[in-house]
Amino acid sequence: MSDINIDKQRKLLPIVAAIAFFMASLDTTSVNTIIPYLSGVFHAPLAVTKNIIIYYMIANAIFIPLTGVLCQKYSCRIIFCIALCIFTLGSFLCGISHTLNQLLVARIIQGIGGAMMLPVGRLAIIQTFPKKELVKALSLVTIPGLMGPLIGPIAGGMIATYLDWSMIFLINVPFGLVGIYFALHYFPRQSDKAVRIDRWGYIIFAAAIALITYALSLYSETQNYTPPTIIFCIGLCLLALYWVRSLYHDYPLFSPTLFKIKSFSIGILGNLVARLGCGAVPFMIPLMLQRLMGLSPVACGVAMLPLAFAAMIAKPFVSHSIKFMGYRNFLFINTILLSASYMSYCFVNEHSSWTFIAALMFITGFINSMQFTAMNTSTVLDLSAKRQPAGSCLLSTVMQVSMAAGVAVSAILLTLDEKIHLHAVPATHFHYTWFYLGCITVISAFIFMFMPNKRV
Incomplete structure (x- = not known):
């Protein structure tokens, strides 16, 4: 060429x-x-x-x-x-x-x-x-x-x-x-x-991910957690079976040696935890606007445009920030800021001004956008050409599962808080849920501390 x-x-x-x-x-x-x-x-x-x-x-x-x-x-x-x-x-x-x-x-x-x-x-x-x-x-x-x-x-x-x-x-x-x-x-x-x-390895792994994804979708739609928990556990067992198989198979779908690459293993784990919060955002914000402000789904979409606008203008800042700080320092600081942005929704109630809510969404969209790019890039950065297909594919799988898990976790937290604080106003339930999501997200900041501090 x-x-x-x-x-x-x-x-x-x-x-x-x-x-x-x-x-x-x-x-x-x-x-x-x-x-x-x-x-x-x-x-x-x-x-x-x-x-x-x-x-x-x-x-x-x-x-x-x-x-x-x-x-x-x-x-x-x-x-x-x-x-x-x-x-x-x-x-x-x-x-x-x-x-x-x-x-x-x-x-x-x-x-x-x-x-x-x-x-x-x-x-x-x-x-x-x-x-x-x-x-x-x-x-x-x-x-x-x-x-x-x-x-x-x-x-x-x-x-x-x-x-x-x-x-x-x-x-x-x-x-x-x-x-x-x-x-x-x-x-x-x-x-x-x-x-x-590895055809049988693929069948076992795909069945495991399908069952886990299906169980997570059920968690966000029901208050009877027994059926999805059973399905989820079956999926985990199949995942464990695949892992054992991959240790002894000559051509595994995802080789265990991938996890010997420090940036990849830390990146996958950090992605999994951080995206629990990221995955909750498209679910929690529209739900909050509908229940607290009485907006229709279409009106919610319009109201959330600051998130999209911020995501677009944040992109040029990512490479410069990583070049200055390195991946490890950038992800640690940015993840803490992301956690703080989730917790900031604890100050939103039915009387909050649209200017205040739009400002919070803009901040969340800006930080979220940089987080996605930095996490994805740092995870695959050190993969050799031979390992790139499997590594990229596994990252995509983790992204899908963790984003679905984010919706499930936030739905469960919201439901549980409604049961714990029976007589609280609706805003209180959202406040506690956002706080818990922030706490979960900040854990990933300390996972990223083990990431090699390479620069762009």
């Missing part, structure tokens, strides 16, 4: 990956908003209609673990194009569905494509850019992931109100086709046909 083509690749690849991230994120959050509306369209109980979300999540959980080894064997270019084709086809089938069962099948197809798009897009960035440019490139790609949950409720509400609900899905089709064209030209194509796939 000539220098001009390499330059074009480095300019266009992050944009293509970012568009794919945005499509998946926007689709998921906009669909979540209109579930009650679709329940009426298909004349189905809300509990059944929610399978539109759950089936997509399970499809994601099953196929994310496979993407790393597929990219290694067939190249990011081929797998990303296949992922876009499947997601675009799934979106089209969702848009033309006439029954709920048809929509559920289409969502499974869409979920398979969405599962592969995110980790493959990140891996392509890691393979293409040198380490000194990695933070900047990943910063561009993570912006859509932060904006999707904020714009999604607005888009979903407006489309359902003024257009046909099918447009939420059909709008993905032209973007998907454009993405396929550019991916064919600018995604990396290095591959190793000799790579072998």
Whole structure:
């Protein structure tokens, strides 16, 4: 590839990956908003209609673990194009569905494509850019992931109100086709046909992650914790079984030697803990605005725009901050600030001014955005080319599970506080929940203290 083509690749690849991230994120959050509306369209109980979300999540959980080894064997270019084709086809089938069962099948197809798009897009960035440019490139790609949950409720509400609900899905089709064209030209194509796939290991690991993800989704929707706890424990047992298998298998899906790399093992653990708070934000803030301020879901989406705006303008500051402080110091300080930003919502009540709430959301969005980029980059920074596919894939899996866990943990904390403080005003329950989330998040700051203090 000539220098001009390499330059074009480095300019266009992050944009293509970012568009794919945005499509998946926007689709998921906009669909979540209109579930009650679709329940009426298909004349189905809300509990059944929610399978539109759950089936997509399970499809994601099953196929994310496979993407790393597929990219290694067939190249990011081929797998990303296949992922876009499947997601675009799934979106089209969702848009033309006439029954709920048809929509559920289409969502499974869409979920398979969405599962592969995110980790493959990140891996392509890691393979293409040198380490000194990695933070900047990943910063561009993570912006859509932060904006999707904020714009999604607005888009979903407006489309359902003024257009046909099918447009939420059909709008993905032209973007998907454009993405396929550019991916064919600018995604990396290095591959190793000799790579072998541990099929049984994949089945065990995928089943474990699917069960854990499903259990976490149930935690956030019920007060009867026995069924999800049983499912969660079965998932953990399968995860333990996979770990034992990987120790003795010649070609494991995720080699245990990955965790001998200090930055990766600390990054994975730090991500897992920190994202419990990060994952709670898109759930807690809209719920707080609805219950305390009486806003509709669409109005909540508009009110949360300071989060998205702050996430966008924070990106240029990340690389400069890490260059000055190093990854370890930056993550330690930023995580403490992130914890403090969550605890600051303890001062919000039904009488708070919109200026005050908007300022808090702006601060949270700014710090959150830098946290995502720094955590993701530091985790994969020291991986060799051979270990990058598995490492990036495992990071994506941890991100999905921990974000789902964030919603589950915040829902459980909120429910428990409502039982403990029976006669307290609604704001009090949110105050305690935000405080606990801040306490959980600050733990990850001390995990990141063990991270090597490398600079960009």
